[in-house]
Amino acid sequence: MIGSVENRGNVKKRCTHCEKKKLLDQYHNDHNSADGKRSVCRECVNEYQRSHYAAGTPSAKKKNAYRREWRVRMRKEVLRHYENACACCGEDRYEFLAIDHIKKGGNRHRKEVKTTHLDYWLWMNDFPPGFRILCHNCNSAIGFYGYCPHERERGSHN
Secondary structure: OOOEEOOOEEEEEEEOOOOEEEEEEEEEEOOOOOEEEEEEEEEHHHHHHHHHHHHOOHHHHHHHHHHHHHHHHHHHHHHHOOOOOOOOOOOOOOHEEEEEEEOOHHHHHHHEEEOOHHHHHHHOOOOOOOEEEHHHHHHHHHHHHHHHHHHHOOOOOO
């Protein structure tokens, strides 16, 4: 391994920031590097993040505000593509809407594509079929009970 040293069976590597030799488990993963780890140790990364982001510096606040705005714009674009309202009850306030896998299997699909941000995945993959918009109430009811009360009200559930 590049930049590593054997020490009683434990592989160590030198942090490019603090210059200390540390065990590989003290580095974040990086699939692009030769040894599979970042060149800067977790401690140095955390120190940097605390000083630049958590401290609320003006540049960090601006960056975070931009990210929030971008995510809202991207999410609204995804919702518009999939009809922009709950397919069950018609709720159209985006804060209440969720993306639903029409044929179930949402948990399995999220694990397969390795994401918790389904809206971003849909956006990056050109809005594939097999998804719909439901409000959180309808989505939860279908998840818990297998049907939504709106279906019973319409008489479309057996």
